[in-house]
Amino acid sequence: MANYGMALDYKNCINCKACEVACKEENGVQLGADKHRIWVGVKEIEGLWPNLSIASSTFEPSQCQQCENAPCQEVCPTKATHYTKDGVVMVDADKCILCSYCMEACPYDARYVKEDTMTVDKCTFCSDTRLLRGETTTACQATCPTKVRTFGDLDDPNSEISILLAHREHRTLKTHLGTKPKLFYLI
Amino acid sequence: MKVEISRRRFLQGSVALSIIGGTSIGATSLLSDENEHGEMRIMTRTTNTKAQKVPFLCGMCVNKCAGVARVEKGVVVKLDPNPYFPKSRNMLCPRGNAGIQTLYDPDRLKYPLVRVGNRGDGKYKRVSWDEAYDAILNGTDKFKGLLQILDEEKDNRSTIGYCNGEGLSKEGFEELMGLKIGTPNYVDEISICLETVLGGYSATIGAYGEADMNNADYVIIAGANRAEAIITPDTMDMFKRSKGRGLKTIVLDPRFTNTAAKADRWYAINPGTDLAFVLALTYVVFSENLYDKEFAKKYLIGYEDYKNHVIKNSYTPQWAEKITNIPADEIYKTAREFMSSEHPIYYQGRRSVFAKNDFQLRRAQAIFQGLSGNLDKKGGIIYGKKLALPKEDVNSPMYAQAQDRFDKEGIAIFAGKTGSWIVFRNMVLEGKNPYPVRAMFMRKHNPMAGVPNTKKTEEFLKKMDLNVMIDILPSDTTMFCDVILPEASYLERTSPVASYGFLEPAIVQRRAAIKPMFESKTPEVIYKELAEKLTEPLWKNSLKYDEDVQDDTKGMKVDELAKYYKENGFDLTEPWEKSVEELNKERVVKAFGEEAWNTLEEKGVYYPNMDKYHKQLNPNEYQYYPEDKKNYTTKGDKLKVVVNFKNLAKKGVDPMPTWHDEWAFKVPDGQFRLVTGRHAQFTQSGTTNNMALRDLIPTNYIWINKREAKKRGIEFGDMLEVKSSVGKVHIKAYPTEKIAPNMIFMLHGFGGSSKEMEMAYGKGGNDASIIEDKIEPVYGAAVMHETNVEIRKV
Numbered sequence: 001m002a003n004y005g006m007a008l009d010y011k012n013c014i015n016c017k018a019c020e021v022a023c024k025e026e027n028g029v030q031l032g033a034d035k036h037r038i039w040v041g042v043k044e045i046e047g048l049w050p051n052l053s054i055a056s057s058t059f060e061p062s063q064c065q066q067c068e069n070a071p072c073q074e075v076c077p078t079k080a081t082h083y084t085k086d087g088v089v090m091v092d093a094d095k096c097i098l099c100s101y102c103m104e105a106c107p108y109d110a111r112y113v114k115e116d117t118m119t120v121d122k123c124t125f126c127s128d129t130r131l132l133r134g135e136t137t138t139a140c141q142a143t144c145p146t147k148v149r150t151f152g153d154l155d156d157p158n159s160e161i162s163i164l165l166a167h168r169e170h171r172t173l174k175t176h177l178g179t180k181p182k183l184f185y186l187i
Numbered sequence: 188m189k190v191e192i193s194r195r196r197f198l199q200g201s202v203a204l205s206i207i208g209g210t211s212i213g214a215t216s217l218l219s220d221e222n223e224h225g226e227m228r229i230m231t232r233t234t235n236t237k238a239q240k241v242p243f244l245c246g247m248c249v250n251k252c253a254g255v256a257r258v259e260k261g262v263v264v265k266l267d268p269n270p271y272f273p274k275s276r277n278m279l280c281p282r283g284n285a286g287i288q289t290l291y292d293p294d295r296l297k298y299p300l301v302r303v304g305n306r307g308d309g310k311y312k313r314v315s316w317d318e319a320y321d322a323i324l325n326g327t328d329k330f331k332g333l334l335q336i337l338d339e340e341k342d343n344r345s346t347i348g349y350c351n352g353e354g355l356s357k358e359g360f361e362e363l364m365g366l367k368i369g370t371p372n373y374v375d376e377i378s379i380c381l382e383t384v385l386g387g388y389s390a391t392i393g394a395y396g397e398a399d400m401n402n403a404d405y406v407i408i409a410g411a412n413r414a415e416a417i418i419t420p421d422t423m424d425m426f427k428r429s430k431g432r433g434l435k436t437i438v439l440d441p442r443f444t445n446t447a448a449k450a451d452r453w454y455a456i457n458p459g460t461d462l463a464f465v466l467a468l469t470y471v472v473f474s475e476n477l478y479d480k481e482f483a484k485k486y487l488i489g490y491e492d493y494k495n496h497v498i499k500n501s502y503t504p505q506w507a508e509k510i511t512n513i514p515a516d517e518i519y520k521t522a523r524e525f526m527s528s529e530h531p532i533y534y535q536g537r538r539s540v541f542a543k544n545d546f547q548l549r550r551a552q553a554i555f556q557g558l559s560g561n562l563d564k565k566g567g568i569i570y571g572k573k574l575a576l577p578k579e580d581v582n583s584p585m586y587a588q589a590q591d592r593f594d595k596e597g598i599a600i601f602a603g604k605t606g607s608w609i610v611f612r613n614m615v616l617e618g619k620n621p622y623p624v625r626a627m628f629m630r631k632h633n634p635m636a637g638v639p640n641t642k643k644t645e646e647f648l649k650k651m652d653l654n655v656m657i658d659i660l661p662s663d664t665t666m667f668c669d670v671i672l673p674e675a676s677y678l679e680r681t682s683p684v685a686s687y688g689f690l691e692p693a694i695v696q697r698r699a700a701i702k703p704m705f706e707s708k709t710p711e712v713i714y715k716e717l718a719e720k721l722t723e724p725l726w727k728n729s730l731k732y733d734e735d736v737q738d739d740t741k742g743m744k745v746d747e748l749a750k751y752y753k754e755n756g757f758d759l760t761e762p763w764e765k766s767v768e769e770l771n772k773e774r775v776v777k778a779f780g781e782e783a784w785n786t787l788e789e790k791g792v793y794y795p796n797m798d799k800y801h802k803q804l805n806p807n808e809y810q811y812y813p814e815d816k817k818n819y820t821t822k823g824d825k826l827k828v829v830v831n832f833k834n835l836a837k838k839g840v841d842p843m844p845t846w847h848d849e850w851a852f853k854v855p856d857g858q859f860r861l862v863t864g865r866h867a868q869f870t871q872s873g874t875t876n877n878m879a880l881r882d883l884i885p886t887n888y889i890w891i892n893k894r895e896a897k898k899r900g901i902e903f904g905d906m907l908e909v910k911s912s913v914g915k916v917h918i919k920a921y922p923t924e925k926i927a928p929n930m931i932f933m934l935h936g937f938g939g940s941s942k943e944m945e946m947a948y949g950k951g952g953n954d955a956s957i958i959e960d961k962i963e964p965v966y967g968a969a970v971m972h973e974t975n976v977e978i979r980k981v
Contacts, residue, residue: 014422014426014446014449016281016415017867018280018284018867021285022284024230024882025230025264025285025287026265028231033883047924049443049927050455050512054451059445059448139267143268144807145423146422146426147423147427150805
């Protein structure tokens with residue numbers, strides 16, 4: 001049993017989208033701009049040329065926040081959305097009836113409709129692919145050129161992620177909603 | 188191509204047949220669906236089944252990162268980074284990940300094809316390999332063969348031209364065409380890419396070097412865009428420490444790039460004026476005595492002349508402000524910060540040549556680096572070391588009838604081997620060639636999209652009697668070829684072993700993850716078979732016309748003649764007697780022993796003491812060499828910075844970097860300066876048919892300043908006609924403040940004209956069709972940023 005989370009050194013991100021492609025190839029996510037488990041959020045730059053605000057131009061890699069209090073899990077009428085023993089929020093495609101309540105409930109817009117199965121899909125921390133084979137990194141972490149992500153067990157005090165979080169300041173997204181995300185953005 | 192199968196049938200039939208010999212594809216590993224436009228899409232998914240893991244070197248761009256292919260039941264389902272290679276340090280970029288989509292691209296060239304229609308109309312006939320080779324040698328009723336051409340030209344081998352793109356099998360093609368068949372007329376990507384930066388740095392500090400971004404504390408990166416044009420290890424090292432984390436980053440670029448987004452300061456410099464900026468930095472350094480005097484005295488040859496030159500010409504920041512659009516105060520500040528940093532780097536860059544003064548710009552940058560003394564040391568530009576592999580000699584015959592290359596017009600320093608694409612093409616078109624050029628043998632190269640002025644390239648190709656292409660996809664250029672030979676993609680071939688140098692050197696090998704699909708063949712097998720087909724008939728042609736050969740062989744008996752043919756290198760097949768796999772093993776075992784070979788086969792990477800040195804530091808990072816074994820300093824007292832290069836003056840080139848007013852940035856009213864560039868998701872035109880990458884960037888747009896667009900009533904997505912003196916393109920608008928009001932920007936590599944590349948065809952605009960074919964005067968390299976254009980809404 002583990003309690004999986006992810007730390008993101010997001011200032012490293014250069015918006016190359018290697019993670020998006022790696023995720024799709026690893027997990028069989030359909031092509032199409034509206035079909036993705038992970039993405040890089042880009043903010044349009046502020047200012048007028050040549051006086052542009054460099055600070056306003058940011059790249060924020062994002063995905064399912066793997067909330068401890070996941071609103072998507074609460075609203076699911078068929079219990080398709082559930083927690084694994086390792087604390088990963090997953091969708092059981094056999095139970096999903098595509099009511100899309102979960103998509104409405106997710107404050108992070110992290111879910112999409114997988115059209116070949118007509119069910120809701122989202123980031124699984126590669127639980128059913130890489131982790132199942134005993135690998136210890138997710139596809140997005142492994143491929144990243146600037147090594148934004150560190151995935152690991154939050155309950156293991158010796159894991160790299162625990163050490164990082166103990167030593168580096170970090171924040172979570174939309175903390176005020178009380179969802180207790182397990183994605184930590186390092187400051 | 189009429190014989191091609193539809194995308195749907197490709198999935199149902201060909202992939203299954205050719206990858207796993209007729210058994211059905213594991214339903215979970217290779218997925219397909221169809222989008223609303225009826226385009227078939229293929230995706231992979233990994234499973235828990237037993238998989239082979241095959242180390243490869245990526246072939247999606249020139250960088251050659253190391254990866255490991257996961258192969259399940261004969262299908263490549265995932266490409267992962269290889270943590271053993273010190274250059275690419277455990278990463279793959281989006282293109283590296285999307286390599287599977289190139290391997291399984293339904294539009295791939297699958298069989299040899301021979302043209303049966305007119306050039307450019309796309310009518311081809313599927314033929315066997317032998318028929319294709321035969322068509323090259325003997326022609327068909329539609330085109331002449333090589334033998335007839337060389338017979339008509341009395342064995343003047345120089346009447347054949349050839350070109351090739353970057354890659355591990357490039358050398359073999361040069362051996363076949365240049366050393367064996369014997370033509371000097373070779374052009375490649377160098378003269379449309381980074382020729383002046385390689386030349387400028389080599390002439391000045393003796394090498395291009397490598398920037399030690401891991402230990403630098405200050406970097407000026409001008410015109411290069413490492414966040415989007417990914418080069419390892421630079422990209423990885425640079426952005427882990429930018430944004431106030433140890434590496435102060437100053438970016439100069441006419442447009443706001445993703446690299447600029449990571450900068451401490453961004454200067455929107457006028458295109459083509461970087462040289463004035465560097466000269467002004469140098470002025471500050473000399474006038475305020477900020478340079479490393481001891482270092483300069485010891486290693487900078489002629490620096491006092493340069494000091495006088497820079498001061499005398501008053502290359503002040505105030506002077507540069509007017510030229511560059513960068514405030515004088517900022518230039519002062521940057522020069523002072525640079526020289527007071529412990530490990531400053533003026534990043535060399537490795538982009539295309541943008542302006543006519545590029546050679547001098549690179550000289551000025553290299554000298555400026557030298558003035559800091561931060562050369563051949565940790566945190567600076569380093570030289571490093573390379574692990575030596577034994578070389579194979581090629582026995583190259585002498586052809587008396589072959590003539591020298593001629594593409595020297597307007598070039599000061601003629602770079603013998605690879606020449607200038609623009610000068611070569613244009614001289615042929617203008618009839619300035621002293622002898623005819625009648626055939627082009629091309630491989631992995633798409634001059635229709637890469638060489639400025641596409642119309643001229645098309646005319647040039649149409650002028651040839653014979654065009655041959657070896658490639659994996661039917662590119663724009665392929666569609667003007669008479670014989671098309673399908674090559675195996677990089678995941679289907681074992682390539683000649685390579686040595687990577689610098690700080691942490693290693694030997695690397697690309698191993699085939701799967702066998703060549705369809706009827707494609709690896710490049711070395713194609714070279715071998717082509718050589719086998721051509722060798723006897725071409726030898727007979729030499730016997731008929733070559734007076735030296737005739738003199739030498741007069742009165743020889745059959746067996747003596749055969750011996751002469753072998754001993755003098757006329758046997759074209761000799762370099763391919765052994766397979767790539769055999770040669771790799773032989774070379775590695777000879778240099779490093781059997782165990783090294785086993786390591787290389789298993790891990791894809793080998794370097795001495797790898798078993799001891801290589802360690803995982805954390806889930807993301809590895810140690811390749813311990814700190815005291817890294818090659819930070821290798822030159823020592825042999826270090827030399829040539830500041831005043833007097834010999835250049837003899838060639839009509841300024842011996843010291845000098846600004847000329849004709850280089851000032853000027854755009855007539857109502858026009859725009861066209862700038863082009865790269866993107867992390869595509870590598871030139873070669874990747875534009877890749878579905879996973881198309882998914883990220885479906886088309887290119889024209890960046891136009893928001894206020895300027897508003898003035899002209901242009902909104903996002905409006906179709907614009909962009910017109911220069913050489914051509915026009917239609918492309919959609921993207922109004923943004925990231926570019927100056929008198930400039931526009933478009934991504935390179937889009938706007939494909941080959942209908943056989945379904946994902947790429949007609950998407951966006953091809954910059955090569957509007958960039959004017961101007962050259963810089965030192966090597967004749969194409970300048971990409973000196974074209975002004977007009978735009979209008981259509």
